[in-house]
Amino acid sequence: MATVSELRVHRGRRSEGWLLVLSWALAVLARGLVDYHADYLELDELAWYAAGFAGVLTVLHIVLRIFAPHSDQVLVPVVTGLIGIALAEIRRIDFAYAARGRETDFGTTQIGWALLGALAFIIVLIVIRDHRVLRRFTYTAGILGIVLYLLPAVPGLGKEINGAKIWIGVGGHSLQPGEFAKILLVIFFAGYLQTNRDALALAGPKFLGMRLPRMRDMGPLAVMFAAALLIMVNQKDLGAALLFFGIFIGMVYIATERISWVVIGLVLFVFGAIAAGVLFNHVGARYDAWLHALDADVYSSGRSEQLVRGLFGMASGGLFGTGLGNGRPDLVPYAESDFIIASLGEELGLTGLMAILTLYVILVQRAMRTAIGVRDGFGKLLSAGLGFAVTLQVFIIVGGVTRLIPLTGLTTPFLAYGGSSMLANWIVIALILRISDQARQPAANAAPKAEESGPRRRRPDLEEAPQR
């Protein structure tokens, strides 16, 4: 018998305050270095930026103190640190493009998106006061999630950019509905698995020392696999399909603790990926560019050019990087979005890239720790699922850029240029904080308040199935 007890929970939010100050310093120094190297340094403008950044951090801190006083203290500083670095780097890429005669304004637009994301974060924290409410929308979220995923396939609405149909056009802007679908699907899986995990955990025949699930319980897996294939065929987007299927497998594993689901899922995925490579030219070309990236004819035909340039960029960065504003990240196509990791790798070096990846590790560790701490099954699955979705997304894109796996077009959370991803990931953080607020709340407050004061209003939608 083993018992895990947490000895000390940091009370108050002072640690968060100090961490926010650090992330603020990081953001301002990054922008200062970038401006200096671009011969653009104007202290007035930098001071305004610093003041604005500090203002936003203060607002976030106050909102957390009021609306989620017990929630985790590390998540928001980690996120603002990542955003601070990314804003400077994207601005730096603007300067680099400008030097080559291409006028872009990604940096300013991204600041707007980051502000909008922070606003979405605050709204989610204020509107959703108890994450268990989301359980009511289990199936709504599931249907809406799939609709959002398939929306880019609607003629007239969907836009094909660079061979992937993952955008929709809304009033002159492009939106990636898949980013939001990710959150909805995690909510759906959490609610669904919470109810049905017993069936999925039932043991069937034993094979190679593993308990396989019963054949008849494979239904959901088959449906999800078919949906992932549909996304791949439809959207021509390997990354979204991998993310979608991966989230499902990860959450089934968390819910059932059966390794056999992971093995079956991986085998299915490998089959699907090989079949896709044979059947679809664009997927096959991706594999080719991955396996033979440095072949002269693959490179000169342009298929692996982006990947190889990113690798060269990171190589020239070396251990400590060329310094912010001192490299040539603009030589890589899409340095500000898909290849932001390569840009950062070039300018901050291995040391900086490792720090950034460690920030992601911290972020995910908090989500998992929250899942352990929270006392209801839905919250556990939701928090762990959101954390896992972020992990998988970072793995897929960083793995692609560093040529560990085939390159796919997913965004790097909080770093890459793009509004949908920024908004969606802020919402993810808000949900994790909401759950963590409950997980870390002292039991005296967590007790239902309605207990003492008169008859309790029944909330059948929040309750489990009626007792037998």
Next chain:
Amino acid sequence: MSQLSITLLRLGFLLLLWSLVLTAIAVLRSDLYGTRVVTRGRGRTAKRRDDARAQKSAAPARAGTGVRTGAVSPKERAAAHLAVTAGPLKGATVPLGSAPILVGRAAMCTLVIEDDYCSSRHCRIFPEDGIWKVEDLGSTNGTFIGNQRVDDPVPFRPGDVIRIGATTLELRS
């Protein structure tokens, strides 16, 4: 600015980046190392250790001797915990304050137990006259202290084991 100061700023930035990472980890330290996993024997050994712990907290004089027994402050040690020792939530602890806690399958319970043998509002654990009591809320499969089925409120003392379906709960002081 000279080349030297630029290099220093460049490296300083990396240093700042890592200081954010390491400070964040330092804040999490209590989470990473501060959790204590207690492996407990069954029956007599467990009981003896409980007695020893009770003696320890009964002797507050030791707190001033500088002898540290883990990272728990004396105040926190005095607070009671409800520990789940078996079942799907095994390992979870609920710190007990002054408010009653509700155990059951319904999502609004303080301790939500996912077990087919647990009712949606199964039982209530509450303080009365300075001791903790447990009361069954008309559950289908019953709440047991030892082998006794609980009906009306009965005292729940440190070391007692409550059984609800496959879950066992223990009061720790």
